[in-house]
Amino acid sequence: MGEPSATEPEQPGEQEAGEPVIATRALTKRYRGGQLAVDGLDLTVPAGSVFGFLGPNGSGKTTTIRMLMGLIEPTSGTARVLGRPVPRATRAVLPHVGALIEGPALYGFLSGRDNLLRYDCADPAADPRTRRARVAAALDRVGLTAAAGKKAKAYSLGMKQRLGLAAALLQPRRLLVLDEPTNGLDPQGMREIRTLIRALASDGTTVFLSSHLLDEIEQVCTHAAVMAQGRLLAQGPVAELAAGARGLLVVTTPDGAEAARVLKEQGVGDITVTGDRVTGEVPDRDLAEVNAALVAAGVRVRGFTVERASLEDAFVALTGEGFDVAG
Numbered sequence: 210m211g212e213p214s215a216t217e218p219e220q221p222g223e224q225e226a227g228e229p230v231i232a233t234r235a236l237t238k239r240y241r242g243g244q245l246a247v248d249g250l251d252l253t254v255p256a257g258s259v260f261g262f263l264g265p266n267g268s269g270k271t272t273t274i275r276m277l278m279g280l281i282e283p284t285s286g287t288a289r290v291l292g293r294p295v296p297r298a299t300r301a302v303l304p305h306v307g308a309l310i311e312g313p314a315l316y317g318f319l320s321g322r323d324n325l326l327r328y329d330c331a332d333p334a335a336d337p338r339t340r341r342a343r344v345a346a347a348l349d350r351v352g353l354t355a356a357a358g359k360k361a362k363a364y365s366l367g368m369k370q371r372l373g374l375a376a377a378l379l380q381p382r383r384l385l386v387l388d389e390p391t392n393g394l395d396p397q398g399m400r401e402i403r404t405l406i407r408a409l410a411s412d413g414t415t416v417f418l419s420s421h422l423l424d425e426i427e428q429v430c431t432h433a434a435v436m437a438q439g440r441l442l443a444q445g446p447v448a449e450l451a452a453g454a455r456g457l458l459v460v461t462t463p464d465g466a467e468a469a470r471v472l473k474e475q476g477v478g479d480i481t482v483t484g485d486r487v488t489g490e491v492p493d494r495d496l497a498e499v500n501a502a503l504v505a506a507g508v509r510v511r512g513f514t515v516e517r518a519s520l521e522d523a524f525v526a527l528t529g530e531g532f533d534v535a536g
């Protein structure tokens with residue numbers, strides 16, 4: 210730990226074009242009690258992505274984030290953030306990273322604005338002459354200008370979370386790391402945070418957020434990694450992860466039994482008939498031919514569609530179990 214070596218670039222700003230914002234190789238953490246929390250993690254977070262770090266409780270997300278932020282030492286393996294090794298270059302990296310981990314630390318008796326002024330004061334690199342303008346801009350960014358004079362203890366959970374984000378945004382950041390940013394929020398609060406994340410990403414900030422909510426990742430993230438029991442199961446663009454799980458062929462017809470017979474002939478596997486809905490795996494052949502075969506056999510086809518696989522389908526296909534398993 211300590212000083213950068215001569216071969217490392219001095220500033221994270223010198224991260225090479227195309228280099229991932231976060232890259233880990235065989236990153237592993239075994240806690241002192243013997244718990245293997247993160248096991249050989251190879252994570253690649255592309256610049257400009259909104260990256261969802263997904264996994265059930267206890268799958269190792271927080272442990273990974275704490276290693277990336279230099280808060281704990283890995284047992285083995287390496288991690289680079291903004292082109293620099295952590296924890297060795299943590300001090301050079303962190304000023305470029307806004308983090309919201311385990312809820313913001315706020316003083317309830319201070320107003321939202323005064324909380325931010327305090328945060329800004331604590332930053333030795335922050336120019337006191339521009340402090341008020343910086344705080345006003347951050348409040349505006351998260352939509353708290355009108356509530357800026359209220360005591361933080363009177364804030365809703367969503368407002369507190371937004372104030373925490375405002376604190377992370379007092380300085381321009383190249384990377385935002387958010388640990389379960391919508392945890393405990395009501396649907397309205399969740400929507401507000403999601404909208405904010407999208408807005409930040411559209412300004413070019415890379416956002417890395419952990420979540421155990423699949424639909425949340427699907428709604429805001431461009432990329433995702435799926436963790437279970439400390440291991441990485443898959444990572445990549447969300448659309449590709451979902452496409453990895455095949456969709457479901459759905460035929461709507463009053464002639465279920467006959468449809469099932471024809472579909473089987475056509476190579477459709479795992480057929481289920483429920484009322485007028487016949488479903489099965491999407492076969493490799495041209496779907497127009499499958500449809501034509503149904504019609505030729507006299508099946509009255511009222512609907513013929515492929516339901517797109519969701520990230521949840523992909524997760525179930527990867528793990529063989531539902532997502533809401535306790536780790």
Ligand SMILES: Nc1ncnc2c1ncn2[C@@H]1O[C@H](COP(=O)(O)OP(=O)(O)OP(=O)(O)O)[C@@H](O)[C@H]1O
Pocket residue numbers: 240241242244245246264265266267268269270271272273421536
């Ligand atoms: N300080 C610690 N000492 C020992 N074991 C720990 C410690 N912190 C976490 N663990 C264990 O490591 C594993 C991974 O925990 P971690 O908190 O990283 O998971 P997570 O995916 O972030 O889950 P959650 O969403 O519940 O925070 C769990 O089995 C947990 O019990």
